[in-house]
Amino acid sequence: MVLTRYPYKSVSPNRVLIPGQFGFCTVAEYASYTLAVASGTNITITADSSGTGGNDLDFQATADGNAKASCTITFGTDTLAISHNDAGTAKNGLVVTLVPGGTAGSEVATEDASGNLLVSYQASTSTTTQVAAAINGHANWVCPTTGTQTATGVLSGTTSGGTAATWAEESGTPTKLHLHFTDASTDVDAAVAALNGASSVMTASGSGSHTLASGDAVAKQDLSGGVDAVAFDDDSVEGEGFSVARSGAAGVGEYTVTLDRHYDKLFCADATLQLSSAADQYVLAGTYDSSAKTIKFTVWDKSAGAAGDPTQGANKRIHFLLICEN
Amino acid sequence: MAMLKDAQTTQDGIAFLHGSFRPNGSSAVDNDNNEGTGFTVARGGTGTFTITFSDKWTGLIAAGASLQLASADDKFVELGAFTLASKTLVINVWDVSDAAVADVASNANNKIHFWVCYNYRS
Numbered sequence: 001m002v003l004t005r006y007p008y009k010s011v012s013p014n015r016v017l018i019p020g021q022f023g024f025c026t027v028a029e030y031a032s033y034t035l036a037v038a039s040g041t042n043i044t045i046t047a048d049s050s051g052t053g054g055n056d057l058d059f060q061a062t063a064d065g066n067a068k069a070s071c072t073i074t075f076g077t078d079t080l081a082i083s084h085n086d087a088g089t090a091k092n093g094l095v096v097t098l099v100p101g102g103t104a105g106s107e108v109a110t111e112d113a114s115g116n117l118l119v120s121y122q123a124s125t126s127t128t129t130q131v132a133a134a135i136n137g138h139a140n141w142v143c144p145t146t147g148t149q150t151a152t153g154v155l156s157g158t159t160s161g162g163t164a165a166t167w168a169e170e171s172g173t174p175t176k177l178h179l180h181f182t183d184a185s186t187d188v189d190a191a192v193a194a195l196n197g198a199s200s201v202m203t204a205s206g207s208g209s210h211t212l213a214s215g216d217a218v219a220k221q222d223l224s225g226g227v228d229a230v231a232f233d234d235d236s237v238e239g240e241g242f243s244v245a246r247s248g249a250a251g252v253g254e255y256t257v258t259l260d261r262h263y264d265k266l267f268c269a270d271a272t273l274q275l276s277s278a279a280d281q282y283v284l285a286g287t288y289d290s291s292a293k294t295i296k297f298t299v300w301d302k303s304a305g306a307a308g309d310p311t312q313g314a315n316k317r318i319h320f321l322l323i324c325e326n
Numbered sequence: 327m328a329m330l331k332d333a334q335t336t337q338d339g340i341a342f343l344h345g346s347f348r349p350n351g352s353s354a355v356d357n358d359n360n361e362g363t364g365f366t367v368a369r370g371g372t373g374t375f376t377i378t379f380s381d382k383w384t385g386l387i388a389a390g391a392s393l394q395l396a397s398a399d400d401k402f403v404e405l406g407a408f409t410l411a412s413k414t415l416v417i418n419v420w421d422v423s424d425a426a427v428a429d430v431a432s433n434a435n436n437k438i439h440f441w442v443c444y445n446y447r448s
Contacts, residue, residue: 003364003381005341005446009330017335017342019388019443238387239443241336260336270441272390274405278373278418278427282402302422315407319388321441326334 016263018322020239021274022255024312025246031055031226035179035218040210041188045177045195045202047223054226057202058176063214065182069162071096076149078128082117084159085140091115092162096141098131098155107134109141117141123152166190168198176220177202183214230312253299253309254286255318262293263324270322271297276315281308283318295322339447340387343379346394346439349419349430361437373419373427374406375438383413385445391417396435401428403438415442 008017031054032046047054069091070083075098084091095116102108102120107130109119117138121131128147135143166186168179177199181191188208195204202223232246241260248254266288273283280303286296297318301308310316345362347355355367355375370376391403400423406416417438421428430436 001380001382002446008333008335008342010333011330013331015331015333017333017443019335019337019340019342021386021388238385239337270390270392272392272403272405274389274408275418276407278404278406278420280420280422280425282404303425317405319390319405321388321390321443 012267012325014326015267016324016326018239018241018259018324019320020237020242020244020257020322021317021319022238022244023233023236023317024253024310025232026227026230026309026312027246028229029225029227031057031223033059033221033223035059035061035216037188037206037210037212037216039213041206041208043188043191043195043204043206045204045223047226048201048203050226051228052226054223056174057223058172058174058220059179059202059218059223060176060220061179061181061212061216061218063181063183063212063217065163065167065180065186066165067161067163067180069094069159071157071159073098073155073157075128075131075151075155076147078145078147078149080128080132080135080143080145082135082141082143082157082159084162085142087162087165089162089164092160094159096157096159098151100152100154102126104130107131109134109138111138111140115140121151124150126150166194168194170199170201175201181212181216184211186212188212227309227311236317247296248298248307252307254307255297256294257297257320257322259293259295259322259324262290263326264290265325266290266295266322267325268323269295269320271318271320273299273310274315274317274319275310276313279310281310285320337387339445340443341381341446342441342443343381344439344441345377346437347375347377348432348434348437349375350432352429353432370416371427373421373429375417375419377415377417377440379413379415379442379444381413381444382446383410383444384448385410386415387443387445389415389440389442391438391440393419393430394435394437394439395430396433401430415440 028050066087100123104122104125132143165182247256269285348359
């Protein structure tokens with residue numbers, strides 16, 4: 001169907017209508033995750049490389065700092081779980097040795113000059129509970145294991161797993177940065193320092209002497225918000241008599257329309273946002289500069305309370321109509 | 327009375343269509359209440375309206391929409407999908423406080439105003 005068309009009239013002389021629309025582009029954004037620290041400044045972990053690849057990175061925080069060094073020794077079919085009483089890394093690498101030759105019920109635990117633990121027991125007679133009791137009798141060691149098993153021969157284990165109050169590790173594919181902290185002891189400064197010392201692909205930020213609490217721990221979390229840059233596509237422009245370019249800072253959906261010629265006045269500027277899925281965003285006309293022949297349009301994100309970039313895609317555009325004086 | 331003058335555009339072969347329609351709550355739009363010619367409107371769901379144009383179209387240059395309410399409210403309209411093959415343009419009503427699309431009650435002063443500028447030449 002073709003409608004009859006009529007000349008366009010205006011109540012004012014010399015009016016020029018300039019309609020147009022254009023799509024969005026995106027700037028590269030860095031993926032990040034913010035750990036909410038209840039007592040004060042949050043810690044933000046940001047991917048070192050921009051783009052969507054950063055969204056694959058993970059972060060985790062657990063309140064398991066200051067772990068104690070420990071080892072296990074198989075005793076019959078029981079497993080003696082032996083820990084040093086001092087937290088930290090200093091007690092890693094100590095050797096716990098069970099040596100036959102003692103007397104059941106009178107097992108003896110002693111340390112050598114290096115802090116290694118020697119426990120004498122009676123082969124085939126001393127029980128798990130009796131050996132553990134001897135270890136518990138030493139001021140520096142603990143063994144909660146109980147049982148009636150017996151054993152023979154020299155048995156030994158080497159302690160490991162003792163950790164600092166605050167430490168971090170980076171591992172796995174995709175890469176996970178894992179913060180280990182101590183409740184009411186690790187402060188934000190220490191956590192950030194540990195994270196930055198451990199990571200080669202992420203950077204932590206935040207500062208303060210307030211401490212993390214157990215409630216600040218989080219299971220594995222994905223970093224998010226990484227965006228690949230998409231250059232502005234001139235082919236997305238509909239309309240004539242102007243050009244469009246992205247302007248403004250990264251992450252701010254500001255575009256500048258430059259008119260091909262000078263107009264004495266801008267009488268009216270109307271702009272409407274088109275989104276493929278409705279959202280609480282709208283577009284605002286900004287500064288008009290008659291000498292530069294430019295007008296800015298900015299997308300406002302209502303829920304974020306700030307200017308923002310819609311993602312690039314079909315049916316995502318800014319439409320405008322400028323009415324100027326020729 | 328002011329004498330009407332010819333207006334100009336920066337592009338040849340384009341036409342403007344202006345119109346308005348009355349939302350009707352959760353019911354279908356009554357096209358007898360439309361202002362303007364060359365289109366009809368159908369409610370496609372909560373706060374979603376599809377305008378179907380009848381003129382020959384070869385492309386959409388630009389469009390705009392605004393919401394008229396008898397009582398001011400925290401709603402605004404935005405454009406949705408445009409489909410050239412069917413000559414349809416979706417307009418959504420967004421309710422800020424509900425953070426969702428929303429219907430607008432029927433009222434003589436509750437209207438969605440819109441304009442489109444389109445190519446009519448092949």
